[in-house]
Amino acid sequence: MKKTAVAVSLALLTVAGVAQAADQFIPIPSYRVGAYASGGAKFYGGMIDYLNYVNMKEGGVGGVKLTYEECETEYKNDRGVECYERLKAKNGGASAFNFMSTGITYATMDRAEKDKIPLMTMGFGRADAQDGRAFKYVFPLITSYWSQATAKVQFLGQRVGGMQNLKGKKIVNLYHGSAYGKETIPVLDAMAKKYGFELQHVEVPAPGTEQQSQWLEIRRARPDFVLLRSWGVMTPAALKSAQKVGFPRENIVANWWGGSEEDAIAAGDAAKGYIAGSFALDGRQFPVIQNIEKTVYGAGKGNLSDKGFIGTVNYNRGVVSGILMVEAIRAAQKKYGAKTLNGDQIRWGMENLNIDAKRQQELGVTDMFPQVKTSCQNHEGSGYTRFMQWDGKDWKPVSGWIKADTGVTLPLIKASVDKYSQEKSMKLRDCAAEK
Incomplete structure (x- = not known):
């Protein structure tokens, strides 16, 4: 037993x-x-x-x-x-x-x-x-953030009837004062150089609840568009501040972390017409x-x-x-x-x-x-962004899927990877040999 x-x-x-x-x-x-x-x-x-x-x-x-x-x-x-x-x-x-x-x-x-x-x-x-x-x-x-940044500029190009019409336009990049917020600055600078628009960077100290001085600066600059790189409480604060200075919300285009129901509802009427990117509808x-x-x-x-x-x-x-x-x-x-x-x-x-x-x-x-x-060298696997607009109750698509401008992103990625590998004293993988 x-x-x-x-x-x-x-x-x-x-x-x-x-x-x-x-x-x-x-x-x-x-x-x-x-x-x-x-x-x-x-x-x-x-x-x-x-x-x-x-x-x-x-x-x-x-x-x-x-x-x-x-x-x-x-x-x-x-x-x-x-x-x-x-x-x-x-x-x-x-x-x-x-x-x-x-x-x-x-x-x-x-x-x-x-x-x-x-x-x-x-x-x-x-x-x-x-x-x-x-x-x-x-x-x-x-x-990625860089792919999305190029898609935002391409979306603005669609709004003005073609990328060539961005030349001479004034765009403000209003960004969260963190590493996340600063991530896309070099990409936007490269896009400004490529398409000839004037770009002004304006930082908002984290968490972003106080933006009065930044929007007064934007009102003085009188830009055609504001690219909003926000997160959390910064988003409704930006929309309410834009309303106070009379900046049209339909000319504000945010990244996807500023584009949710929580962001828009918290801003109330100030969010109506506001546009944000999306990678998942x-x-x-x-x-x-x-x-x-x-x-x-x-x-x-x-x-x-x-x-x-x-x-x-x-x-x-x-x-x-x-x-x-x-x-x-x-x-x-x-x-x-x-x-x-x-x-x-x-x-x-x-x-x-x-x-x-x-x-x-x-x-x-x-x-x-x-x-x-995806592949050995491409860990992103797509690079597309779509844009949606808040109508006061729901998000509505206002574009198709926009592909990243790889003519801008790939050279920046290569330069960054080369620098990173040198700093780490590492040898890059040979993707061809791993197939």
């Missing part, structure tokens, strides 16, 4: 070990408290909802269940590093991290490379990480969003307490983040097998994504975000 009991116990332990090994762990370094909690809660809520949807619909990926654990960063660099260290080796090891924070990403990049864990910096982080020869473990998927018209609501929330397992936030800008961005994470796991399984994969294997999956029109239709995300195809 004792031998039988031991055998049964060992068998149960073996089964438990197999079950545990069959899980794919995805850390969730979220921020649901603090100054940026509103957007963070919806973003990570959408991401978690998608992971649960895949588990409920398919039993995971290739039979491997997706598991996750949240860690609150409060959007602070030190807390983000703590979360990275706490979660990186949990439950068999982290698949990948998405901090949705440029600062935390910079603070963990060297650690992630050493630990061989990919960082997914979808629509944020350092733009030159597009070049996988230097940044093997960083993936600014869909569109909002709305419930997409089959994937409808299926999540039906499957996950229908079973009472939704991550958000208020279903009214489903389909909002930040929620849909979170769903897209989940899709890219899962598709990277699928791609990696095709090479390494349907089993629990380590971070380095999933890094290969991120580097070999191919979400084309057919795959988008299968996923129920046609036109929700641009098609994505």
